[in-house]
Amino acid sequence: xxxxxxxxxxxxxxxxxxxxxxxxxxxxxxxxxxxxxxxxxxxxxxxxxxxxxxxxxxxxxxxxxxxxxxxxxxxxxxxxxxxxxxxxxxxxxxxxxxxxxxxxxxxxxxxxxxxxxxxxxxxxxxxxxxxxxxxxxxxxxxxxxxxxxxxxxxxxxxxxxxxxxxxxxxxxxxxxxxxxxxxxxxxxxxxxxxxxxxxxxxxxxxxxxxxxxxxxxxxxxxxxxxxxxxxxxxxxxxxxxxxxxxxxxxxxxxxxxxxxxxxxxxxxxxxxxxxxxxxxxxxxxxxxxxxxxxxxxxxxxxxxxxxxxxxxxxxxxxxxxxxxxxxxxxxxxxxxxxxxxxxxxxxxxxxxxxxxxxxxxxxxxxxxxxxxxxxxxxxxxxxxxxxxxxxxxxxxxxxxxxxxxxxxxxxxxxxxxxxxxxxxxxxxxxxxxxxxxxxxxxxxxxx
Numbered sequence: 001x002x003x004x005x006x007x008x009x010x011x012x013x014x015x016x017x018x019x020x021x022x023x024x025x026x027x028x029x030x031x032x033x034x035x036x037x038x039x040x041x042x043x044x045x046x047x048x049x050x051x052x053x054x055x056x057x058x059x060x061x062x063x064x065x066x067x068x069x070x071x072x073x074x075x076x077x078x079x080x081x082x083x084x085x086x087x088x089x090x091x092x093x094x095x096x097x098x099x100x101x102x103x104x105x106x107x108x109x110x111x112x113x114x115x116x117x118x119x120x121x122x123x124x125x126x127x128x129x130x131x132x133x134x135x136x137x138x139x140x141x142x143x144x145x146x147x148x149x150x151x152x153x154x155x156x157x158x159x160x161x162x163x164x165x166x167x168x169x170x171x172x173x174x175x176x177x178x179x180x181x182x183x184x185x186x187x188x189x190x191x192x193x194x195x196x197x198x199x200x201x202x203x204x205x206x207x208x209x210x211x212x213x214x215x216x217x218x219x220x221x222x223x224x225x226x227x228x229x230x231x232x233x234x235x236x237x238x239x240x241x242x243x244x245x246x247x248x249x250x251x252x253x254x255x256x257x258x259x260x261x262x263x264x265x266x267x268x269x270x271x272x273x274x275x276x277x278x279x280x281x282x283x284x285x286x287x288x289x290x291x292x293x294x295x296x297x298x299x300x301x302x303x304x305x306x307x308x309x310x311x312x313x314x315x316x317x318x319x320x321x322x323x324x325x326x327x328x329x330x331x332x333x334x335x336x337x338x339x340x341x342x343x344x345x346x347x348x349x350x351x352x353x354x355x356x357x358x359x360x361x362x363x364x365x366x367x368x369x370x371x372x373x374x375x376x377x378x379x380x381x382x383x384x385x386x387x388x389x390x391x392x393x394x395x396x397x398x399x400x401x402x403x404x405x406x407x408x409x410x411x412x413x414x415x416x417x418x419x420x421x422x423x424x425x426x427x428x429x430x431x432x433x434x435x436x437x438x439x440x441x442x443x444x445x446x447x
Contacts, residue, residue, distance in 0.1 A: 002365040009363040011065070013376045015041060017113070017383055018068035024112030025070050025105055032101045035092040038071035066356070072105070095414075099406045106398045113384030117331065120377040122324030128370050129314040130323070131299060132170040133216055135160060137308045141187075142214040143253045148204050149213035153195040156217070156253045158186040170311075171216055173330075178213060179205070180337050202341055203348015217251040219305060222271075223295035230266075230283040231290055238295070240272040240305065244282060252294060259288035272305075331381055339385065392417075392424025 018041055029036050036057045044051070044062035051060030062068075074093020089096045094105070141157035144150050160174045161167070163181040168174035178184055179202060184195045198204070205213070220241040225232035241255055242248065245267040249255050266283040285291060303310045315323050341349035359379065364371055388396040397420070405411045412420075 005365055005367050006360060006363045009367065009372055009375075010360045013363070013372065013379060014065065014359075016376065017116075017380055018042070020112050020116055021109040021383060021387075022068050022070045024108035024110070025072070026108075028101075028105045028108045029070070029072055029094070032097055032105065033092060034094050034097060034101075034105065035073040036070055037073055038069070040070075041068045043067060043069070099402055099411075103399065103402045103406070106395050106402065109395055110384040110387050113380045113387070114328075117377040117380040117384070118324055118328045120373050120380070121327040121331075122320045124370065124373055124377070125315045125323035125327065126317055126320035129312060131310050131312050132172060133299065133302075133308050134311045135168055135171045135174050137311075138171050138216045140217055140251070143217040143251065144214045145211045146205065146209060146213050148201070148208050152197060152201065152213075154184075154186070154214055155188065158188050158193075158214075161185040161187055161192065175212060175214060176334065180341055199346050200348040203351050206348060206351035216308065217253060218297060218302065219250065219307065220252045220255040221295040221297050222292055224293045226291035226293070229291035230285065231292060234280055235271065235282070235292070236273060238273070239278075241282070242270045242272055242277065244269045255290075259284045259290065261288070263288040328377075328381075331378055332385075335378070335381055335385060391427055392420040393428050394424065397421075397424050 022039060022041075026036055026039055038058045038060070040048075040060050040062050042049075042062035043064040043066055044060055045064050047063065048060045049063050051058055053059075072094045074089060074095040094102060097105075138159065141159045142154065144154045144156050144158075160171070160178070162185045163174055163177040164183055165185075166177070168177065178197070181197055184197060186193050186195060222235050222237055222239040222241070224237070225235075242250075244255070244258060245262070247258065249258055262284050264284065264286045266281055269280050269282045271278050271280055282290060297305070299308070299310055302308050313323075338349070341347045342353060343350075362375055387394050388399070390396045390400040392398075392401075401412050401417065401420070
């Protein structure tokens with residue numbers, strides 16, 4: 001059932017983004033009286049799942065969910081319709097329109113992507129507001145969840161002071177900035193310490209476990225039991241471990257460290273169950289483990305358990321607009337930072353490039369509209385930025401040649417555009433194969 005929920009979200013988000021992106025080309029094309037021959041969701045290689053001609057345009061759904069397209073008359077695109085281009089230009093064709101009109105048509109798709117993300121962020125701000133853990137709320141420091149974090153110098157209990165000299169209000173923003181930062185200042189045992197981050201930190205993380213370097217510390221909440229767990233008939237799902245053998249263990253990492261010192265022992269314990277302290281026992285196996293998969297509590301539950309006080313900001317309708325602008329700018333900045341890292345080989349960030357399976361895995365197992373719209377907004381920004389790359393076969397490639405034409409007043413020949421389009425198409429296929437090949441490679445290695 002989980003995969004059905006994930007797949008439904010993935011297809012709904014992808015379909016929405018494709019249709020609106022292509023509408024961004026379709027609407028200005030029609031306004032400038034340019035003929036649009038096809039409008040397709042997904043690709044119709046050899047056959048279509050559905051198609052219907054209305055007026056001069058065939059609307060359809062293809063079977064290959066790798067994108068979508070509009071076919072505009074008199075335009076050298078992925079269809080490579082050289083036969084049409086060999087004929088005399090007609091007034092309704094793309095090539096017959098002034099350069100400024102062609103530029104607007106080509107920029108329409110990415111414009112819609114950015115506007116859509118902006119509108120989504122406005123809607124999220126108005127409907128849900130902002131909820132986050134302030135960096136100052138992480139009073140007992142971080143939990144280092146990735147061994148790479150330990151290797152570069154982080155320790156449980158460190159407090160993040162700044163990243164590259166910049167202080168952050170939200171803890172999540174500080175954690176994100178660390179991945180792409182150079183130097184982190186932490187407070188450890190009352191002393192400031194600087195941690196120099198390796199250039200290839202992102203690449204190392206891609207090679208290891210797909211977990212954050214660190215996060216805020218959480219309690220040990222009982223989740224699912226391993227079949228051979230000695231605690232499955234004693235503890236209950238949802239129990240919160242508070243102390244063992246009289247020692248207060250407020251955080252998960254403390255329980256983990258405690259187990260290494262008490263291997264093969266059964267000890268008295270106190271758990272929080274149904275809002276009451278309950279006396280019980282716990283047993284560590286020979287490896288110092290309880291053989292319990294912990295549950296990850298939500299931020300709301302952490303607040304209820306008095307671990308962190310959430311910072312909550314609700315917005316009126318008018319206030320949601322500047323909030324949406326700020327969230328849009330932050331998401332855009334984060335993605336451009338990622339893109340810069342990907343195109344800098346020394347960071348190793350290219351190892352994290354993923355295809356459709358990676359996008360599919362972004363969506364959670366449970367349907368939550370706030371998560372869905374947040375992910376869709378991020379994907380809309382990604383689609384807009386990627387389409388602006390100056391690669392022939394992408395919108396950015398067409399824009400590049402149109403700007404050249406407008407500046408020099410010289411139009412590239414149709415033959416040159418055909419070769420450029422073929423080159424760009426080959427490059428684009430290579431990028432798609434690399435991204436999806438990365439997915440397959442990571443799946444084989446179980447990462």
